[in-house]
Amino acid sequence: MPSERTVEQRLQRLEDIAAVRQLKHTYAKLMDAGLCHENKAWPDDRFLALFADDAIWESNVHGRHEGREALRALFAGWAARITFAKHHTIAPSIDIAPSGAEASGHWYTWETITADGQPIWLAATYNDDFVKRDRRWLIKHVRSNIQFRSPYHQGWAAEAPLPQMGA
Amino acid sequence: MSIEDRIRTLEEIEAVRRVLAAVGATCDAPYDGAAFAGHFTEDGVMDLMEMGVYTGRAAIQEFIDGMRARVPFTMHYWDGYAIDVDGAEATATWYGFETPNLNGTAHLGGLTHDATLKKIEGCWMVTRLGQQLHFMTPYDKGWVRQRVTDQTA
Numbered sequence: 332m333p334s335e336r337t338v339e340q341r342l343q344r345l346e347d348i349a350a351v352r353q354l355k356h357t358y359a360k361l362m363d364a365g366l367c368h369e370n371k372a373w374p375d376d377r378f379l380a381l382f383a384d385d386a387i388w389e390s391n392v393h394g395r396h397e398g399r400e401a402l403r404a405l406f407a408g409w410a411a412r413i414t415f416a417k418h419h420t421i422a423p424s425i426d427i428a429p430s431g432a433e434a435s436g437h438w439y440t441w442e443t444i445t446a447d448g449q450p451i452w453l454a455a456t457y458n459d460d461f462v463k464r465d466r467r468w469l470i471k472h473v474r475s476n477i478q479f480r481s482p483y484h485q486g487w488a489a490e491a492p493l494p495q496m497g498a
Numbered sequence: 499m500s501i502e503d504r505i506r507t508l509e510e511i512e513a514v515r516r517v518l519a520a521v522g523a524t525c526d527a528p529y530d531g532a533a534f535a536g537h538f539t540e541d542g543v544m545d546l547m548e549m550g551v552y553t554g555r556a557a558i559q560e561f562i563d564g565m566r567a568r569v570p571f572t573m574h575y576w577d578g579y580a581i582d583v584d585g586a587e588a589t590a591t592w593y594g595f596e597t598p599n600l601n602g603t604a605h606l607g608g609l610t611h612d613a614t615l616k617k618i619e620g621c622w623m624v625t626r627l628g629q630q631l632h633f634m635t636p637y638d639k640g641w642v643r644q645r646v647t648d649q650t651a
Contacts, residue, residue: 342501345508356580360591360610367632415641417608417632419593420578441595443608443633443641450640483640 340431347427350468351434351461357381358470359418359440366409366416374406383462383469390455390475391496415445420457434461434468440475450483510583510622514615517622518590522574524562531563539616543626549649568649572598576611586617600634600647608632608641 336344358381365373379399382388388402389395396405418440425436435458442453460472476496479487499507517537524534535555538544544552544561552558565572578593589612596607612628633641634649 338501342504342508346504349508349511353580356578356591359578359593360580415632417593417610418578419575419595445642448642450642483642 343431344427347431347434347463347468348425351425351427351436352423354381354461354468354470355420355423355436355438355457355459359420362406363416363418366413371410373410374403378406379403381470383464383471386470387472388475389473389496390477391494392477392480393475413444413446414448415443417443432463433471434463435459436461451480452483452487453480454478454487507583510588510617511581514581514583514588514590514622515579517615517624518576518579518592518613521624521627522576522594525565526573527566527569527571529562529565531559531561534562535559537624538627539618539623539625542624545626545628546631547629548631548646549629569598569600572596572607588615588617588622589613590615594629596634598634600636600649603647604637605634605647606637606641607634 361378361381365371365375365378379402382399382402384399385397386399386402387395387397388405393405396402419442421439421441423436423438425434427434438457440455440457442455444451444453455475455477458474458476459470461468462471463469474496477493479490479493481487481490521534521537524530535558538555538558540555541553542555542558544558546552550561552561573596575595576592579590580592581588581590591610591612594607594609594611596609598605598607609632610630613624614626615622615624631646634646635641635644636647
């Protein structure tokens with residue numbers, strides 16, 4: 332942190348880090364609540380409002396989806412198959428750009444899922460970008476790099492390696 | 499909000515995070531019911547839903563100390579904290595993953611938690627701790643074959 336930054340700027344940076352961390356936890360919490368709900372109408376507007384209008388959701392397994400309507404279709408497809416999910420978001424590392432209007436963050440995620448009636452282990456990293464618009468942080472680009480997505484009773488050692496992002 | 503108030507809010511969020519970490523550690527084996535209950539207000543409530551509601555430090559301590567006989571081992575992996583502080587009151591939600599030995603069988607537990615806290619004489623104290631159990635399954639079964647093992651038997 333350059334020493335010429337004012338106390339106000341340094342404080343704003345810490346507040347922004349806290350806000351981005353909270354945003355990612357809200358993303359996980361609303362996704363899990365939506366996927367687990369018996370009468371699901373998900374993704375709902377509350378969840379989609381976490382994203383910028385031009386947001387991108389991308390992974391090595393699910394492909395690239397750009398724009399709020401594309402995201403809505405992607406998540407609706409999950410909702411049709413997934414009846415239980417818990418996204419543990421772990422070890423956040425968040426950087427705020429010097430402009431104060433953009434941020435990036437890295438997390439590990441450990442997920443327990445029921446998809447098509449089968450229990451699944453999923454391990455991934457998130458490498459996400461965020462943007463601040465109208466004083467509110469929004470998700471700009473999710474990059475989910477899935478390391479394994481394994482049937483519970485098979486485990487991850489028996490699974491063929493997944494393609495990796497950027498490979 | 500003044501700079502002093504904004505800094506205080508960030509400091510209090512970290513203070514609440516530390517209290518919750520201590521709460522989690524003291525309900526790991528070998529269990530420290532006195533230390534665990536000491537983080538609650540005198541009239542604090544621990545609502546474990548299907549595992550009962552415990553009101554007051556004495557009842558909370560008795561339940562935690564009783565874990566030694568019922569659950570000889572567990573660890574609480576708590577993550578994903580979302581903490582809001584408003585003056586001397588705070589709310590928090592987080593995720594939990596547990597590895598208990600129940601009835602001689604290794605289990606895996608998936609939970610979410612919530613809490614309300616009050617700052618009293620400079621210390622954050624839990625007024626209510628809630629738990630939602632999503633699965634507690636023998637490791638060789640998984641949450642589809644057996645979602646929950648009865649922990650109250």
